[in-house]
Amino acid sequence: MDTKRNPHRTLVLGGGISGLLAAWHLHARGIEAEVWEASESPGGWAQTLSWPGPAGESGFLERGPQALRVSRASALDRLLRDLNLDLRPSSPKGPRWMGKDGRRQPSPATFAGLLRVPGLGLGGLARMLLEPFMPIGSGAEETLRDFFVRRLGDGFTRELLPALAASALAAPPERIGLEMLPRLRRLEDRGGLLIGGLRTGLERTRLPVGGTGALARVLTAQLGCVQISRPARVLEPLPGGRWRVHGNGVASDAEVMVLALPSRPAADLLKAVAPEAARILEAIPRLDLRVWHSRHVMVKGWERGIGLLIHPPEGRGLLGAVSFASEDPRGVPGLLQLRTYVGGAYPVEPSLKAWPGVFGELRRWLPELPDPLQVREELCPAAFPLLEPGHGARVARVLKELPANLHWIGAERFGPGIPDLAEGIEAWARNVTFQ
Numbered sequence: 537m538d539t540k541r542n543p544h545r546t547l548v549l550g551g552g553i554s555g556l557l558a559a560w561h562l563h564a565r566g567i568e569a570e571v572w573e574a575s576e577s578p579g580g581w582a583q584t585l586s587w588p589g590p591a592g593e594s595g596f597l598e599r600g601p602q603a604l605r606v607s608r609a610s611a612l613d614r615l616l617r618d619l620n621l622d623l624r625p626s627s628p629k630g631p632r633w634m635g636k637d638g639r640r641q642p643s644p645a646t647f648a649g650l651l652r653v654p655g656l657g658l659g660g661l662a663r664m665l666l667e668p669f670m671p672i673g674s675g676a677e678e679t680l681r682d683f684f685v686r687r688l689g690d691g692f693t694r695e696l697l698p699a700l701a702a703s704a705l706a707a708p709p710e711r712i713g714l715e716m717l718p719r720l721r722r723l724e725d726r727g728g729l730l731i732g733g734l735r736t737g738l739e740r741t742r743l744p745v746g747g748t749g750a751l752a753r754v755l756t757a758q759l760g761c762v763q764i765s766r767p768a769r770v771l772e773p774l775p776g777g778r779w780r781v782h783g784n785g786v787a788s789d790a791e792v793m794v795l796a797l798p799s800r801p802a803a804d805l806l807k808a809v810a811p812e813a814a815r816i817l818e819a820i821p822r823l824d825l826r827v828w829h830s831r832h833v834m835v836k837g838w839e840r841g842i843g844l845l846i847h848p849p850e851g852r853g854l855l856g857a858v859s860f861a862s863e864d865p866r867g868v869p870g871l872l873q874l875r876t877y878v879g880g881a882y883p884v885e886p887s888l889k890a891w892p893g894v895f896g897e898l899r900r901w902l903p904e905l906p907d908p909l910q911v912r913e914e915l916c917p918a919a920f921p922l923l924e925p926g927h928g929a930r931v932a933r934v935l936k937e938l939p940a941n942l943h944w945i946g947a948e949r950f951g952p953g954i955p956d957l958a959e960g961i962e963a964w965a966r967n968v969t970f971q
């Protein structure tokens with residue numbers, strides 16, 4: 537075995553966005569950090585993959601986020617500026633729908649659409665308008681459902697929230713703890729959804745040139761310390777509070793080890809050195825998502841991109857679909873590129889486990905959709921953590937159980953959205969002290 541033991545001040549295990557951001561902020565503090573990434577390319581879920589068109593034309597798909605939601609003066613905003621990343625606006629402006637009561641309804645994202653949401657009624661709408669006057673929560677841990685009942689009322693929570701939560705977080709609002717959307721708590725701390733939103737500035741959707749994967753590519757290039765094909769297998773404590781990590785035939789020592797890993801691989805490494813932390817991390821549910829990418833002849837009227845949310849369980853496991861606008865450089869000119877989500881925390885009807893069933897269900901909501909010219913399935917096993925109510929206490933227990941100089945960051949700690957990771961990891965790197 538080649539025991540190449542270069543002493544590094546800090547070793548970050550995991551080269552997804554979390555690990556890259558950790559190394560970026562540590563470097564900014566003058567702390568040397570190297571990143572070990574198990575796969576052949578950094579970025580984790582946030583990668584833009586090549587998917588040539590039917591005649592071999594250049595084309596791409598996103599493994600994870602299709603764009604970045606950036607609010608003014610946020611950590612993600614600061615990061616994008618520091619990286620000098622070339623960004624363009626990305627908010628498809630074509631039709632938006634919600635599938636509910638067996639029919640396609642106009643999107644509730646507009647006032648006219650809201651007025652037509654079945655079951656909401658004028659009473660539900662009036663209650664939503666009272667949101668700025670609702671008292672601020674006690675800070676007690678609550679579900680996403682309870683939060684929205686409190687702020688926007690029963691009508692919104694019953695008729696709209698399930699489709700929104702399914703499309704964004706792939707789980708029902710009654711199972712989601714508020715820790716999964718830290719921005720909501722921040723908005724409430726600043727006066728509520730409307731007032732807090734006005735104070736913090738509205739979110740804008742931005743697309744880096746080259747796709748959202750450009751974020752990881754630029755971070756990797758600027759860091760210059762990311763080792764690929766370097767899976768961490770075993771952690772070994774050394775005298776003096778130092779650590780050694782063993783990979784495939786390689787070992788490396790560090791004064792500080794940072795686990796920037798999803799809960800399961802983090803638990804595997806922690807089992808021998810912090811068994812209680814490993815047990816807690818292992819118990820955090822992760823949601824499997826199936827994502828289908830398809831290309832079709834463009835439908836007239838859909839050139840500016842479409843969006844479909846489905847009110848579960850009406851999609852029988854299909855959660856929604858979204859397309860690129862036709863000028864999006866990731867697509868193939870003249871073709872509609874659709875991305876369809878299935879599964880998450882919802883049961884999937886057996887017929888929807890293969891494309892013909894998924895396409896049949898899509899057609900029920902989008903009857904104009906022509907047969908596909910190309911289809912590609914991207915399985916996303918353990919794509920999202922499900923942060924259930926009470927998650928904050930779990931995080932606190934994990935942190936308490938970690939031995940000195942061993943740190944843990946990532947979606948289970950800061951929330952699964954890239955803006956949440958950017959916020960959490962920036963603050964972590966600013967405050968972390970090394971013994």
Ligand SMILES: Cc1cc2nc3c(=O)[nH]c(=O)nc-3n(C[C@H](O)[C@H](O)[C@H](O)COP(=O)(O)OP(=O)(O)OC[C@H]3O[C@@H](n4cnc5c(N)ncnc54)[C@H](O)[C@@H]3O)c2cc1C
Pocket residue numbers: 549550551552553554555572573574575578579580581582599600601602603766767768769796797798801825827916919920946947951952953954955957
């Ligand atoms: C389909 C989908 C859509 C999404 N949409 C959005 C969205 O619209 N907006 C948004 O903000 N977020 C979105 N997300 C979530 C976001 O992409 C992720 O939360 C974020 O990328 C997680 O980054 P991470 O670094 O914490 O974890 P990961 O991306 O999981 O990265 C972990 C890395 O660790 C590596 N690794 C694992 N084990 C080891 C080991 N033993 N040793 C070394 N390396 C190891 C892995 O190979 C991986 O590269 C989406 C995710 C998916 C899957």
